[in-house]
Amino acid sequence: MRYFCETACLRVTVLLTSSLMVLGAGLRCVPVSDLEIRKKLIHGGQLLNGLAGPTVMNAAPFLSTTWFSPDERATATAIASLLSYLGAAGAFLVGPLVVPSPNGTSHLLLASQSNTEHIKDRIEAVLYAEFGMVSLIFSAALAYFPSRPPFPPSVAAASQRLSYRRSFCRLLSNFRFLMIALAYAIPLGVFSGWSGVLDLILTPIHVSQVDAGWIGFWSIVGGCVVGIAMARFADFIRGMLKFILLLLLSGATLASTWFTLTCLTSVTHLPLTTATLYTSCILLGIFLNSSVPIFFELFVETVYPVPEGITCGVVTFLSNVFMGVLLFFLTFYHTEFSWFNWCLPGSCLLSLLLILCFRESYDRLYLDVVVSV
Numbered sequence: 001m002r003y004f005c006e007t008a009c010l011r012v013t014v015l016l017t018s019s020l021m022v023l024g025a026g027l028r029c030v031p032v033s034d035l036e037i038r039k040k041l042i043h044g045g046q047l048l049n050g051l052a053g054p055t056v057m058n059a060a061p062f063l064s065t066t067w068f069s070p071d072e073r074a075t076a077t078a079i080a081s082l083l084s085y086l087g088a089a090g091a092f093l094v095g096p097l098v099v100p101s102p103n104g105t106s107h108l109l110l111a112s113q114s115n116t117e118h119i120k121d122r123i124e125a126v127l128y129a130e131f132g133m134v135s136l137i138f139s140a141a142l143a144y145f146p147s148r149p150p151f152p153p154s155v156a157a158a159s160q161r162l163s164y165r166r167s168f169c170r171l172l173s174n175f176r177f178l179m180i181a182l183a184y185a186i187p188l189g190v191f192s193g194w195s196g197v198l199d200l201i202l203t204p205i206h207v208s209q210v211d212a213g214w215i216g217f218w219s220i221v222g223g224c225v226v227g228i229a230m231a232r233f234a235d236f237i238r239g240m241l242k243f244i245l246l247l248l249l250s251g252a253t254l255a256s257t258w259f260t261l262t263c264l265t266s267v268t269h270l271p272l273t274t275a276t277l278y279t280s281c282i283l284l285g286i287f288l289n290s291s292v293p294i295f296f297e298l299f300v301e302t303v304y305p306v307p308e309g310i311t312c313g314v315v316t317f318l319s320n321v322f323m324g325v326l327l328f329f330l331t332f333y334h335t336e337f338s339w340f341n342w343c344l345p346g347s348c349l350l351s352l353l354l355i356l357c358f359r360e361s362y363d364r365l366y367l368d369v370v371v372s373v
Helices: 002-007 010-028 035-058 060-067 073-098 109-113 116-143 164-173 175-196 198-205 209-236 241-263 274-289 291-303 308-330 338-357 363-371
Strands: none
Touching: 010 035, 010 060, 010 116, 035 060, 035 073, 035 308, 060 073, 060 291, 060 308, 073 116, 073 209, 073 291, 164 175, 164 308, 175 198, 175 241, 175 274, 175 291, 175 308, 175 338, 198 209, 198 274, 209 241, 209 274, 209 291, 241 274, 241 291, 241 338, 274 291, 291 308, 291 363, 308 338
């Protein structure tokens, strides 16, 4: 999909991506009474939805370069990359608010009706709603989504990129890129895995699933708001991407350390309250989620003229690898989560040290500002 995004026009890529999402969501809604067949259809739908993922996750810098001028690119990248996070934020709430808890622990009025058939109906309602939303997105893209503006907004938008093979050779041989790729992939991969089991981590300290959902929701929403604000600042004052990342990663290291020590209240004697848990978790999400578009812009600037989709696709793959390794270990060490919590400040601190040692360059910005003059 990354290769297709770079070689085909943007409109075709978006239409292909949204059509895969429609097919995937539609397969999950097929009314089949046979549970085995229904399970296969749901797995098939999830597979199609996963195939659409690379474009959604990696196309933001490509979109911003194609359509926006140099003083708008970071903001456009932030909006395009972080808006998809709002869907994840909504997922933290949709489960507890729409589908009643099977064990009757939900605080909602629907809890009294939480029998098997009612829960099944509510889950199907969510699936139908998702199918309707992705169908609407596909229809909108089909009606109007041009591949590029009539005139390139910058020199970089009109310039030639490296081939697929040469791009990979350039990326793997660029030590500075590997440094910031690890600085992005390690903490974001650990944080993604940690967020996915946040309710399990908070259960031993008597935090309900609903509260864990609200913590996840506000951490993502806060990250989106702060990320767009930081990107706008980066557009106003160019050449500050490394400085912004140092600030965000320092905050993430402090917030994750605070949360981890708070969970060890029997040792550290720090106050363990709902307010401290909310504050530390939400601050951690804000600092890490808001760093995503800043990292993306720094990747592209560092390895230009490697295509944007290939660059961001590689680092997203690395992040998923670290998340997968962490969750793999979780299958063996799932009775106690303090080690998982310590992975957060450790990964953030390692990322901070890598960014400190990183020597930044702005090759794409140089082309736009100097060569265009």
